[in-house]
Amino acid sequence: MGIQVHGAIISTAVMRVLACLHEKELDFQFVPINVAKGEHKQQPFLSLNPFGQVPAFEDGDLKLFESRAINQYIAHTYSDKGTSLICSDPKKMAVVAVWSEVEGQRYEAPAAKLTWELAIKPMLGMVTDDAVVEEQEPVLAKVLDVYEARLAESKYLGCDCFTLADLHHLPTMMYLMGTRVKALFESRPHVRAWSADIMARPAWQKVLAMKAA
Numbered sequence: 312m313g314i315q316v317h318g319a320i321i322s323t324a325v326m327r328v329l330a331c332l333h334e335k336e337l338d339f340q341f342v343p344i345n346v347a348k349g350e351h352k353q354q355p356f357l358s359l360n361p362f363g364q365v366p367a368f369e370d371g372d373l374k375l376f377e378s379r380a381i382n383q384y385i386a387h388t389y390s391d392k393g394t395s396l397i398c399s400d401p402k403k404m405a406v407v408a409v410w411s412e413v414e415g416q417r418y419e420a421p422a423a424k425l426t427w428e429l430a431i432k433p434m435l436g437m438v439t440d441d442a443v444v445e446e447q448e449p450v451l452a453k454v455l456d457v458y459e460a461r462l463a464e465s466k467y468l469g470c471d472c473f474t475l476a477d478l479h480h481l482p483t484m485m486y487l488m489g490t491r492v493k494a495l496f497e498s499r500p501h502v503r504a505w506s507a508d509i510m511a512r513p514a515w516q517k518v519l520a521m522k523a524a
Contacts, residue, residue, distance in 0.1 A: 314339035317356060318365035319346045320522045321434075323426065323482035324378040325366045329521065330481055331382040333514035336393035341521070379415060382475055394514070396475050407469030410461075410476040413454075414468075421451040422483040430486035452495050455502050462501035467509075477509050485510065485519070 314332065316339055318325035332339050344350045344365055352363040359367030360376035368375040370388075375381045386396040398404040424447045428439045461468060469476035484506055487493060496506050509515070 313370070315342055315369040316340070317342040317344050317359060317367040317369075319344055319351075321431070322346075322365050323423070323486070324364070326482040326485075326518050326522070327378040327479055328366050328368060328381050328385075329518045330478055330515055331385050331396065331475070333517045334394040334396060334478065334512075335385055335389045337385070337389060379411070379475075379479060382479070386475055394473060396473070396478065398470060398472075398474065403470050407474045407476050410468040411474075411479065413457075414476060414479045417454050417457075418451070418480065419483070421447040421454065422480075422487065425451060425490070425492050426483045426486040429490040429492060448492065448495065451492065455495055455499055458505075459499040459501050462505050467505065473509065473512070477505075480506075481509060481515055481518075485515075 314337060316325065316328055316332070318328075318341075320326070320329075320341075320343070329341070344356060346365065350356055351360075351365050356367060357363055359369070359374055362376065364376070366376070366378060366381070368381045368384075370384075373384075375384060382396075390397065398407055424443060428443050428447075432439050458468065465471060467473055467477050484496070488496065488506070488510070497503050
């Protein structure tokens with residue numbers, strides 16, 4: 312058995328893993344999980360991710376969950392395939408690790424909350440909580456201010472080449488670009504150029520094609 316990704320294509324975490332696989336030009340099987348029916352909270356899915364969240368990942372006899380950990384595995388195990396996504400130089404890799412942590416610890420929280428309120432809820436016919444939006448927009452803005460300064464001196468967040476530190480932003484960024492939050496990205500010239508660059512990548516376009524199918 313080769314690589315399998317179990318999940319729902321609407322999920323930002325699932326799209327994060329799919330983007331990595333496409334960047335590495337790896338063959339894989341996508342196994343749809345119907346989250347609306349609660350399949351992710353039942354067996355056999357719980358045997359792959361006991362927390363009942365998508366995605367779950369298999370590569371032969373290896374079973375993983377947590378999208379960023381999965382992508383670290385993919386990038387290191389298949390380092391000779393496709394886009395590198397990591398750096399061999401320890402100092403450069405340390406800087407990439409810093410910005411990967413920034414994405415996970417600083418960017419993700421407000422971005423995910425805004426994605427849920429402004430993009431996912433409307434798709435599900437739910438009502439947006441405007442108070443949450445008003446609270447989280449300035450939080451995200453402060454993060455993007457730091458990004459603007461960083462991207463003024465580096466083409467990408469981690470270094471001058473595209474890495475996991477950039478890739479992990481793509482799913483929430485895609486959703487937010489269809490909302491009023493797009494203005495937070497567009498009003499910062501270096502952030503605007505960076506976001507346009509990474510969203511235009513062929514691997515990400517393949518993820519969007521999967522989502523649209």
